[in-house]
Amino acid sequence: MKTQTKLLTFLFFIISTFIFSQKNFNEKLLDKKLTALQEVTKTVGFSVAIVKENEVIYSKGFGYSNLEKKIKTDENTLFAIGSSSKAFTVALLGIMEEEKGLSFNDSPKKYIPELNFYNKELNNEVTILDMISHRTGLPRHDFSWYLFPIENKDSLLARVKYHKPFTGIRKQWYYNNFMYLAQGIITEKLTNKSWEENIRERFFKPLNMSRSNLNIKELQNTTNVSKGYVLENFTTNKVIPYYNIAAISPAGSINSSAKEMSNWLKVWLNDGKFNDNQILPKKYIQKAMNPLMLVGSGIADEKFPDQHLNSYGFAWFTSSYKGHYRLEHGGNIDGFSANVALFPTDKIGIVVLTNQDSSALPTLVRNAISDEVLDLEKTDWKTYYEEKIDKLKQSQKKAKENEKSSIILNTKPSHSLIEYAGKYNHPGYGDFKIKLQNDSLFAHFTIKKMYLSHKHYDVFIPYIIEDNKLDTISDLGIYFNFQTNNLGDISSTKLKLEPTLDDIIFKRTPEEVDITKEILNKYVGLYSLSGTELKIFLKEENLMLFVPGQPEYTLTPIKENEFMIKGLTGYKARFEVNKSTLNLVLIQPNGTFTAIKK
Structure with a gap:
């Protein structure tokens, strides 16, 4: 019995020593x-x-895995x-x-x-x-x-x-x-x-x-x-x-x-x-x-x-x-x-x-x-x-003060807000859309929505929207800096997404609008431009432009009377009524040309 007691005491000592050495x-x-x-x-x-x-x-x-329900971690x-x-x-x-x-x-x-x-x-x-x-x-x-x-x-x-x-x-x-x-x-x-x-x-x-x-x-x-x-x-x-x-x-x-x-x-x-x-x-x-x-x-x-x-x-x-x-x-x-x-x-x-x-x-x-x-x-x-x-x-307080002081007062966007709307793309990132809602611009990303607050000129500050509430606390540290092309249209936005690189440029494609076939049919016909006959016609519900010696061009509607010419960057077609005459106005980087409907 004494031997067993001594053995148990010895084992307890060994186990205790091991545990102590571990912790x-x-x-x-x-x-x-x-x-x-x-x-x-x-x-x-x-x-x-x-x-x-x-x-x-x-x-x-420690603490809670669910603060609202007080579930402990x-x-x-x-x-x-x-x-x-x-x-x-x-x-x-x-x-x-x-x-x-x-x-x-x-x-x-x-x-x-x-x-x-x-x-x-x-x-x-x-x-x-x-x-x-x-x-x-x-x-x-x-x-x-x-x-x-x-x-x-x-x-x-x-x-x-x-x-x-x-x-x-x-x-x-x-x-x-x-x-x-x-x-x-x-x-x-x-x-x-x-x-x-x-x-x-x-x-x-x-x-x-x-x-x-x-x-x-x-x-x-x-x-x-x-x-x-x-x-x-x-x-x-x-x-x-x-x-x-x-x-x-x-x-x-x-x-x-x-x-x-x-x-x-x-x-x-x-x-x-x-x-x-x-x-x-x-x-x-x-x-x-x-x-x-x-x-x-x-x-x-x-x-x-x-x-x-x-x-x-x-x-x-x-x-x-x-x-x-x-x-x-x-x-x-x-x-x-x-x-x-x-x-x-x-x-x-x-x-x-x-x-x-x-x-x-x-x-x-x-x-x-x-x-x-x-x-x-x-x-x-x-x-x-x-x-x-x-x-x-x-440092955050100072940064906010600097941000506020950097705003140039009494400036406004160079275009009406609807003209900033459209799809923006960079091949290394992806697509996002800017939409006009209730007189405000919103950027729609794959899983995020942002309100674009005007800072000055064509520069906007994004704020993430979560649960339909504006998050004015979180700072993404980026701006939307919009650019124009030679026609004066909003063509892209620059985002400073990488501190070590120049701005990432997302190119804009205007948002297509739905136009009834009845309105499109009004534009169909032959137009004379300095002796050259241009043809506007419908093909598979798309409005098309044919210029002699050139391929057929698809006209993509961005307004009821205004179209982008697909495949030609910086080219637009606009239909205008001048008195009783319907004109086709072709807006190009090298000038604006008017064709009269026959």
């Missing part, structure tokens, strides 16, 4: 610090998990993780390297022959590794997928041909989501399966990530799901709709929980293994732990000079955090923010998921946890944030 921090103190960060950032809710080697040593939810609550998804996409290529003979130094065109870039240098020299490390010389061009989403990946990638670079290959790091779309498509070509199928089969199933999913429809059809929120005026949380990122999914469509993401961390902390199953090749893990491209100057914050060598690798930002090597990646999509971090040499992993749009909380919580778990000098991250937010408020 060498004060859990209650950590709870208190994380709650303080939640309060200072005014975050509705978040979840966190900490992994040590192959064990979850801390997992918890826990470690199983699903959040959108945004760009923290990227490491999954590159990891698929790591598997393809072992199984399909892919090389990261290959040209992406080897697998996607139809992929075309803006210039010859990109087409001939860019590699998969360049796309992974954001060093292609392309800026983000994010409005291309955000304002103009489509479901077909190949069609979305085709827009890259019209995306202008701002520098040469490998000269500067610059984030680009389209290059991760391309990586997802490469795995589709190699496996004859969709990126989504590959993610489920290669990661979700073997990692027991049974509740994790890959689109908003799946998210809405499950339980314990967080709503997304935006903090308005630094004071009030407002629920916002889920954003379906559609075809750009390989860059950031995963929805998951802190608990299930902890299994993903275990893979990275254990040479690619999970429960003795080799999920990722060990060679890939060893390679993917390394940086590829320096980000910025290397020191992100002068207040923390020991956080240096900031670089980017295989969908991980790499740096030194207070002397400890760290990999991490954030994620942001409407209503949600995330951060996933690894300390490979310390065998520590951290995941933070929150339901606040563009939130500082994941970074603050990650850092606070790192200080505790790694037993580092403690930074007061709450005060750090308060100082940062005060500076941000001041």
